[in-house]
Amino acid sequence: MRFLKERRGVDFELQPWMCSDEGATYADVITIDCAALSPFVAAPGDPGNGLPLAATLATPGDALAAPSSPQPQGMTMSTITTKDGTTIFYKDWGPKTAQPIVFHHGWPLSSDDWDAQLLFFVQRGFRVVAHDRRGHGRSAQVSEGHDMDHYAADAFAVVEHLNLRNAVHIGHSTGGGEVARYVAKHGQPSGRVAKAVLVAAVPPIMAKTAAYPDHLPIEVFDGFRKGVADNRAQMFMDVPAGPFYGFNRPGVKPLPGVINNWWRQGMMGSAKAHYEGIKAFSETDQTEDLKAITVPTLVMHGDDDQIVPIANSALKAVKLLKNGTLKVYKGYSHGMLTVNADVLNADLLAFIKG
Numbered sequence: 001m002r003f004l005k006e007r008r009g010v011d012f013e014l015q016p017w018m019c020s021d022e023g024a025t026y027a028d029v030i031t032i033d034c035a036a037l038s039p040f041v042a043a044p045g046d047p048g049n050g051l052p053l054a055a056t057l058a059t060p061g062d063a064l065a066a067p068s069s070p071q072p073q074g075m076t077m078s079t080i081t082t083k084d085g086t087t088i089f090y091k092d093w094g095p096k097t098a099q100p101i102v103f104h105h106g107w108p109l110s111s112d113d114w115d116a117q118l119l120f121f122v123q124r125g126f127r128v129v130a131h132d133r134r135g136h137g138r139s140a141q142v143s144e145g146h147d148m149d150h151y152a153a154d155a156f157a158v159v160e161h162l163n164l165r166n167a168v169h170i171g172h173s174t175g176g177g178e179v180a181r182y183v184a185k186h187g188q189p190s191g192r193v194a195k196a197v198l199v200a201a202v203p204p205i206m207a208k209t210a211a212y213p214d215h216l217p218i219e220v221f222d223g224f225r226k227g228v229a230d231n232r233a234q235m236f237m238d239v240p241a242g243p244f245y246g247f248n249r250p251g252v253k254p255l256p257g258v259i260n261n262w263w264r265q266g267m268m269g270s271a272k273a274h275y276e277g278i279k280a281f282s283e284t285d286q287t288e289d290l291k292a293i294t295v296p297t298l299v300m301h302g303d304d305d306q307i308v309p310i311a312n313s314a315l316k317a318v319k320l321l322k323n324g325t326l327k328v329y330k331g332y333s334h335g336m337l338t339v340n341a342d343v344l345n346a347d348l349l350a351f352i353k354g
Contacts, residue, residue, distance in 0.1 A: 077089055077138060078090050078091065078092060079139075080157055080158055080161045082134075082153065082154055082157045083153075083157070084144075084145065084150075086134050086139070086140050086142050086145065086154065087139060087140040088131050088132065088134060088139045088140070088154050088157065088158060089111075089131060089132045089137060089138035089139045090111070090129060090130065090131035090132070090158050090162075091111055091118065091128070091129065091130050091131070092127070092128075092129050092162060093118060093122045093127070093128050093129075094121075094122040094125070094126055094127040094128055095125065095127055096127060097127075098125055098126050098127040099126055099127065099166055099167070099168070099194075099352075100126070100127040100128070100129055100162075100164045100165075100166070100167040100168070101121055101126050101127070101128050101129070101167065101168045101169075101170060101352065102129045102130070102155070102158075102159065102164065102167050102168070102169045102170070103117060103118065103128065103129070103130040103170050103171075103172075103175075104130075104131075104133075104155060104169065104170065104171035104172070104175030104176070104178045104179050104182075105130070105132070105133065105136070105172060105174075105175050106172045106173030106174045106175050106176075106200075107173060107174040107274065107277050107278070107281055108136065108236070108265075108266040108269055108273075108274040108277065109136065109137075109262065109265040109266060110132045110133075110136050110137025110138070110265045110268060110269070111130035111131055111132050111137060112137065112261070112265055113172070113262075113265060113337075113338070114130045114337075116337065116338060116341035116345065117170070117337065117341070117344075117345060117348070118130060120341070120345045120349075121345075121348075121349070124349065126352075127164075129158065129162060129164065129167075131154070131155065131158050133151055133154065133174075133175075133178070133273075134146065134150065134151070134154055134273065135269055135270040135272065135273020135274070135277070136268070136269040136270070136273060136274075137265065137268050137269060138268070141269070141270035141272070141273065142270075142273075143272065146272070146273050146276035146277050146280060147276075147279075147280045147284070148177055148178065148181045148280055148284045148286070149181065149185075151174075151177075151178040151181065151182075151280070152178055152181035152182040152185055152186060153186070155169075155178060155182045155186070156182060156186040156187075156190075159186075159187075159192055160190075164192060165191075165192050166192075166194045167187075167192055167193055167194060168193075168194055168195045168196070168197065168352050169182060169183060169187065169193055169195075169196050169197070170196075170197040170199065170348065171196075171197070171198060171199065171201060172199045172200055172201070172337055173199075173200050173201060173202060173281070173307070173308060173334065174202055174277065174280070174281040175201070176198040176199060176200070176201020176202055176203060177201060177202045177203050177280075177281060177284060177286055179196055179197075179198060179201070180196075180198065180201070180203045180286050180289040180290055180293065181284075181286065181289050183196050183289075183292075183293050183295065183297075184288070184289040184290075184292040184293055185289075187295075188292070188293070188294065188295065193295055194295060195295055195296045195297065195298070195351070195352065196293065196295055196296075196297040196298075197297070197298045197299075197300065197348060197351065198297065198298070198299045198300070198314070198317060199300045199301070199336075199337060199344070200300070200301055200302065200305055200307070200308055200313075200314075200334050200336065200337075201299070201301075201308070201313060201314070201317065202281050202282070202284075202286075202308055202313060203286040203287075203289065203290055203313065203317050204285065204286050204287045204290055204313070204316055204317055204320060205282075205283070205284065205285045205286060205287070205312075206221075206281065206282040206283075206308065206312060206313070207220075207221060207282045207283045209285065211285070211287070212312070212316075214311075214312070215312045216282075216309070216312065218282075218283075220282075221278050221279075221282040221283075224278045224282075225275055225278050228271060228274050228275045228278070229271075229275060232266075232267075232271055232274065233263075233267060236262065236263045236266040236267060237259070237263050239262070240258065240259045240262035240263065240335070241254060241259050243306035243307060243333075243334070244262065244306075244307060244333065244334050244335045245258060245259075245333050245334070245335035245338065245339050246304060246306070246332075246333030246334075246335070246339075247259070248306075249304070249333075255339070258335075258338060258339065262335075287320060290317055290320035290321055291320050291321075291322075293321055293322065293323075293324075294322050294323055295323065296323050296325070296351075297321050297323060297324045297325070298324075298325050298327065298347075298348075298351045299314045299317055299318045299321070299324055299325065299326045299327070300314075300327050300329070300344065300347065301313065301314035301315075301326075301327075301328055301329070302328075302329045302330075302331070302332025302333055302334065302336050303328055303329065303330055303331065303332070304330075304331050304332060304333055305332070305333060305334045306333065306334060307334035308334060310328070314326060314328070325351075327347060329343070329344075
């Protein structure tokens with residue numbers, strides 16, 4: 001990729017990250033050969049903070065050549081392709097011989113939501129794996145398959161690809177539903193799962209049904225769908241700024257970085273995946289999944305969860321599990337894995353080692 005910039009009286013210093021040709025100088029024309037540099041990823045010292053380099057140098061009349069190839073050299077991502085042709089992005093850190101911990105994120109986020117856990121456990125010698133659900137994060141924005149069956153099958157595709165065994169699967173919110181379906185339908189039958197953890201998780205079901213008449217009315221989730229359809233960007237600011245982390249509670253100080261990071265992750269994904277995923281996390285009855293799970297399962301939930309009420313989820317889920325343990329966190333929010341990571345990580349470690 002080659003960027004051309006007329007001088008126009010603008011002086012700036014060439015930096016090593018600009019990938020300049022041998023002996024290049026800035027004069028009337030600056031030539032920067034950046035074949036190995038993605039135009040949309042910030043390099044160290046990038047004055048554009050991740051904007052295309054052309055944008056940081058641009059003045060009217062600038063010319064920008066088209067990329068020489070769609071995939072810049074030296075830029076790789078770990079992905080697998082599922083049986084239905086969907087590309088799933090994943091992270092795989094730590095010793096390949098260590099016990100694996102697999103993390104399943106919530107709606108509408110990505111594997112980045114597990115930063116505090118991935119670093120904590122990889123630093124303690126575990127192999128940590130986290131993937132972006134289809135339509136979320138860096139995985140393919142496919143049209144179909146936004147349901148618990150596909151979510152679980154995609155997770156199993158990652159597990160098989162990496163040949164993970166004796167794994168602990170940890171799921172948050174929608175990811176907890178994914179874990180329940182995965183363990184029941186794939187993990188236990190294949191003998192690859194050792195333990196499971198459901199954190200602020202949606203099972204057995206969020207929406208009101210004949211079997212669960214005290215659960216949330218469907219109108220609540222219709223409101224979610226309307227928010228995604230009408231102004232997803234604003235909704236994805238309002239949710240983390242308000243109930244998700246409990247920042248709407250008196251005396252709780254909002255954390256702008258946490259709010260912005262939630263928004264960033266959400267906006268990376270597909271609006272269609274997010275819209276259809278609401279039905280998946282709210283209307284999927286996972287009673288039978290929970291009954292089928294026999295491995296040791298820890299259920300963790302905050303009693304001030306404003307997103308997934310504890311009475312409709314954890315308190316019922318633990319009674320359906322054959323080998324479940326419930327741990328309730330007084331005053332903790334739905335986003336406790338982020339804002340209370342020190343407490344949650346220590347309890348997760350104790351369960352995994354126990």
